[in-house]
Amino acid sequence: MNFIIAKDYDAMGRAAATIVAAKVLTKPNAVLGLATGSTPISLYKELVALYKKGELDFSNIKSFNLDEYVGLPPTNDQSYIYFMKDNLFDHINIKKENYHVPNGNSSNLEDEAKHYEKMIKDAGGIDIQVLGIGPNGHIGFNEPDTKFEKVTHETGLTESTIEANKRFFNKKEDVPTKAITMGIKTIMMAKSIIILATGKGKADIVKSAFFGDIVPSVPASILQLHHNVTVIVDTEAGEKIKKHI
Numbered sequence: 001m002n003f004i005i006a007k008d009y010d011a012m013g014r015a016a017a018t019i020v021a022a023k024v025l026t027k028p029n030a031v032l033g034l035a036t037g038s039t040p041i042s043l044y045k046e047l048v049a050l051y052k053k054g055e056l057d058f059s060n061i062k063s064f065n066l067d068e069y070v071g072l073p074p075t076n077d078q079s080y081i082y083f084m085k086d087n088l089f090d091h092i093n094i095k096k097e098n099y100h101v102p103n104g105n106s107s108n109l110e111d112e113a114k115h116y117e118k119m120i121k122d123a124g125g126i127d128i129q130v131l132g133i134g135p136n137g138h139i140g141f142n143e144p145d146t147k148f149e150k151v152t153h154e155t156g157l158t159e160s161t162i163e164a165n166k167r168f169f170n171k172k173e174d175v176p177t178k179a180i181t182m183g184i185k186t187i188m189m190a191k192s193i194i195i196l197a198t199g200k201g202k203a204d205i206v207k208s209a210f211f212g213d214i215v216p217s218v219p220a221s222i223l224q225l226h227h228n229v230t231v232i233v234d235t236e237a238g239e240k241i242k243k244h245i
């Protein structure tokens with residue numbers, strides 16, 4: 001694993017953007033795996049800025065998001081498709097038919113999950129997967145003790161994730177309790193991975209995920225076995241790993 005400790009949140013986003021931009025420049029038809037949440041916003045801001053300066057062209061880029069809540073309409077500003085359009089897709093020249101977010105409103109979520117997995121495969125697999133990490137070590141919505149061999153599937157959210165995500169909703173009861181997510185196997189099949197973390201609230205999980213045991217109770221710990229992972233954290237999230245790298 002490679003580690004980058006950036007001085008703050010914006011520098012973390014810039015470091016991540018450099019890696020994504022290098023891929024977009026060297027492989028104009030690359031397939032990106034994308035995440036939502038507060039962590040990657042500075043990355044997306046930087047990618048939009050590079051696009052606006054004329055330095056990046058997304059016209060042949062494809063993307064697949066990690067996950068989506070079940071049951072939120074795409075017009076709900078907390079749905080992940082809304083988030084992605086708002087923070088990235090509506091500001092760059094990626095084609096509508098080339099970006100994908102799982103459909104959490106499908107009447108058959110099992111078929112939707114299979115179809116999503118097949119689309120990733122048919123696109124040639126993910127070149128760079130962007131990840132955040134939950135305070136409980138989840139990646140995507142693969143909560144602690146999810147089997148490492150799972151591909152895209154429907155899942156329930158744990159109490160700790162509902163608690164962590166309620167800040168985005170009016171009240172806790174509004175947080176959806178289910179989601180559709182790429183599985184850990186889907187994530188591990190990506191050719192390269194960048195995982196980002198910001199703030200002191202992530203310092204403990206960053207240490208246990210990347211310097212602790214590889215165990216299903218810490219889903220992100222499996223990334224220690226991937227051949228091409230870059231961990232990019234800000235000073236606060238990196239506080240407990242700095243002496244180990």
Ligand code: F6R
Pocket residue numbers: 034035036037038039040066067131132133134135138139140141
């Ligand atoms: C988002 C996702 C989640 C988040 C994680 C961290 O698509 O899959 O795993 O990356 O919950 O969220 P933030 O960035 O809001 O702390």
